[in-house]
Amino acid sequence: MFERVLLKNVDLPDGHLLRTYAAGGGYEALAKVLREHTPDEVVELVKQSNLRGRGGAGFPTGMKWSFVPKQSDKLKYLCCNADEGEPGTFKDRIIMERDPHQLIEGLAVSGYAIGAETAYVYIRGEYVTAIRRLEQAIAEARDAGYLGRGVLGSDFNFDVHIHCGAGAYICGEETAMLESLEGRRAQPRLKPPFPAVAGLYASPTVINNVETLACVPHIVTRGADWFRGIGPDKSPGPKLYCVSGQVRRPGLYELPMGIALRELVEEHAGGTLPGRKVKAVIPGGVSAPVIPEVGLEVGMDFDSLAAVGSMLGSAGVIVVDDTTCMVKVATRIVEFFHHESCGKCTPCREGLNWAVKVLRRIEAGEGTAGDLEQLDMLCNGIFGNTFCALGDGAAMGLRAALKHFRDEFVAHIEERRCPFH
Amino acid sequence: MTMREDIEAVAARYPSRRSAIMPALLIAQREYGHLPGPVLEEVADILGVERIWVYELATFYTLFHTEPVGLFHLQLCDNVSCMLCGAEALLEYLEAALGIGKGETTPDGLFTLDTVECLGACEMAPVMQVGDDYHGNLDVARLKALLKDFRAMAAGQAANPAPASARPAGE
Numbered sequence: 001m002f003e004r005v006l007l008k009n010v011d012l013p014d015g016h017l018l019r020t021y022a023a024g025g026g027y028e029a030l031a032k033v034l035r036e037h038t039p040d041e042v043v044e045l046v047k048q049s050n051l052r053g054r055g056g057a058g059f060p061t062g063m064k065w066s067f068v069p070k071q072s073d074k075l076k077y078l079c080c081n082a083d084e085g086e087p088g089t090f091k092d093r094i095i096m097e098r099d100p101h102q103l104i105e106g107l108a109v110s111g112y113a114i115g116a117e118t119a120y121v122y123i124r125g126e127y128v129t130a131i132r133r134l135e136q137a138i139a140e141a142r143d144a145g146y147l148g149r150g151v152l153g154s155d156f157n158f159d160v161h162i163h164c165g166a167g168a169y170i171c172g173e174e175t176a177m178l179e180s181l182e183g184r185r186a187q188p189r190l191k192p193p194f195p196a197v198a199g200l201y202a203s204p205t206v207i208n209n210v211e212t213l214a215c216v217p218h219i220v221t222r223g224a225d226w227f228r229g230i231g232p233d234k235s236p237g238p239k240l241y242c243v244s245g246q247v248r249r250p251g252l253y254e255l256p257m258g259i260a261l262r263e264l265v266e267e268h269a270g271g272t273l274p275g276r277k278v279k280a281v282i283p284g285g286v287s288a289p290v291i292p293e294v295g296l297e298v299g300m301d302f303d304s305l306a307a308v309g310s311m312l313g314s315a316g317v318i319v320v321d322d323t324t325c326m327v328k329v330a331t332r333i334v335e336f337f338h339h340e341s342c343g344k345c346t347p348c349r350e351g352l353n354w355a356v357k358v359l360r361r362i363e364a365g366e367g368t369a370g371d372l373e374q375l376d377m378l379c380n381g382i383f384g385n386t387f388c389a390l391g392d393g394a395a396m397g398l399r400a401a402l403k404h405f406r407d408e409f410v411a412h413i414e415e416r417r418c419p420f421h
Numbered sequence: 422m423t424m425r426e427d428i429e430a431v432a433a434r435y436p437s438r439r440s441a442i443m444p445a446l447l448i449a450q451r452e453y454g455h456l457p458g459p460v461l462e463e464v465a466d467i468l469g470v471e472r473i474w475v476y477e478l479a480t481f482y483t484l485f486h487t488e489p490v491g492l493f494h495l496q497l498c499d500n501v502s503c504m505l506c507g508a509e510a511l512l513e514y515l516e517a518a519l520g521i522g523k524g525e526t527t528p529d530g531l532f533t534l535d536t537v538e539c540l541g542a543c544e545m546a547p548v549m550q551v552g553d554d555y556h557g558n559l560d561v562a563r564l565k566a567l568l569k570d571f572r573a574m575a576a577g578q579a580a581n582p583a584p585a586s587a588r589p590a591g592e
Contacts, residue, residue, distance in 0.1 A: 084541050085538070085539060085541070086539070087500040087501050087502065087538070087539035087543070088501065088502055088539070088543055089539075089541065089543070090541045090542055090543055090544055092541075093541050093542065124541065125447065125484045126484070126540055126541065126550060127541065128553040128554075129553075129555075129584075161434040163440075163443070163444065164443065164444060164447055165443075165482070165484075166443055166446070166447065166478075166482030166483070166484040166485055167482050167483030167484035167485075167537075168481065168482050168483065169538065180443070181440060182437065182439060182440055183437065183439035183440045183441070183442040183443065183470075183474065183478070184439075184474075184477070184478075185477055185478065185481045186481070186482075201436060201437065242543065242544065243544075244502040244543035244544055244546055245501070245502050245505045245506070245543075245546075246505050246506070250502075250543065250544045250545075250546070251544045252544060282501070286500075286501055316543070318501055318502055318505070318543070320505065324505060328504075329501060329504075329505075332499075332500065332501050332504055333501060336500055336501075336538055336539075339538060340538065
């Protein structure tokens with residue numbers, strides 16, 4: 001069986017406490033980097049590991065860190081993206097609720113590497129238990145000398161603060177998150193400048209996902225070669241996969257990057273309920289284009305999924321069985337993006353409103369002959385024409401549903417009813 | 422600590438007091454239950470920031486309530502994973518059992534019913550958040566029992582029902 005590293009402690013009753021984390025070798029990575037490595041060496045180690053960000057975009061973490069200007073008289077900030085609003089995704093919540101010290105150690109090592117003294121963890125406000133557990137863990141870490149002035153007797157000063165979100169999916173977009181942290185409505189900023197140069201309070205800022213930061217201590221203690229030895233060369237490492245929907249064993253699975261989607265769904269998550277078949281799988285949260293059953297041999301890594309027109313995204317795998325109407329699924333996805341559009345740009349704000357109306361009409365059996373072309377046109381008008389990736393995510397999801405399940409849309413229009421009701 | 426002291430403690434974490442508006446609103450909402458205009462102005466005054474900045478945030482983020490909500494705010498997730506696991510039927514049950522529609526509050530002020538976007542607990546879909554707690558793996562029987570528990574709690578006859586314990590992470 002694949003060794004669980006990131007989830008090693010999460011099923012322990014006291015996995016959230018410092019004594020559990022320390023008993024399993026916790027904070028040894030932080031002590032090691034402070035004792036043996038310069039910040040540049042830590043950045044180089046993470047580069048060597050080829051860790052790619054686990055928040056969705058898959059950008060190389062070490063490279064992102066190296067963009068922070070070394071010669072800057074401004075304070076540097078580390079921000080942890082714990083907003084986790086992508087439907088189908090719950091991996092970061094489990095880490096924060098059940099092994100929060102893993103994240104805190106990742107923050108401290110990363111803060112040391114980039115030269116930050118302050119980190120903000122931006123957590124969605126719904127995650128009350130995660131917020132309480134992380135608050136408790138931060139207090140424990142301060143008392144034990146892992147945070148604060150002179151961490152573990154070194155000259156490294158570092159502290160972590162929690163910033164609670166208040167219900168807006170767009171905060172997962174990194175520049176919108178910075179706006180929200182600065183006390184504004186969460187609307188994305190124009191890039192460049194990128195956050196590494198001018199981020200929080202116009203200072204150099206690195207923004208990493210919870211899972212990305214949780215990988216960092218393990219890379220320090222086990223080495224870059226260990227990390228790079230798991231999964232494909234270009235997307236290595238252990239990976240957390242969230243599986244939900246119409247499947248026997250929904251849950252969080254730690255497996256190598258690159259595992260076949262079919263193996264994940266049918267073997268690890270137990271496949272569908274008796275008498276049903278997999279119809280489709282959304283592999284990376286609802287932003288990731290749906291894959292029909294015939295495509296399930298694809299490897300679950302950044303490059304393999306991109307090659308088949310989808311994406312790893314947040315690795316929020318949603319399984320849809322053959323009793324379910326794909327028009328209904330597509331409608332619900334577009335409704336979500338419409339609801340969460342921040343309103344900054346017209347194609348997203350207005351285009352998604354229009355698409356939702358057409359989709360609801362089709363699902364209700366009131367679709368008309370030109371509706372599918374209308375939806376195609378709307379996708380073309382939204383994709384690539386919005387400020388951030390929210391509009392792109394909606395358009396890609398709808399395009400994939402229209403491409404792979406067009407017959408179901410046509411059946412709704414021709415039969416003037418939903419065939420699944 | 423008073424609300425003002427709580428807000429000052431949070432504001433000390435940031436180099437800009439504007440950053441403390443969201444945390445201050447969360448503190449104020451816990452204190453008052455919801456955020457009517459005078460409360461927004463009180464938050465602005467404590468932080469010494471423009472009132473419009475506070476209004477802008479209170480009306481953008483969905484967890485802030487400028488109108489009162491019931492003692493138990495039932496927030497049923499009906500996003501894709503929960504929808505696939507039967508959230509629609511649960512909404513129908515709640516509407517019938519409470520005699521209200523989405524966004525409404527029962528005349529006795531006990532329950533407000535809402536649907537929400539993903540709660541990030543899809544492994545225990547369908548899920549509902551009530552106050553600080555998540556209740557997962559719901560079906561009509563569990564909802565019925567929960568409503569009974571909440572009513573007993575309001576009458577002072579029971580403690581808060583235990584939240585759903587998430588299943589172990591997959592092997």
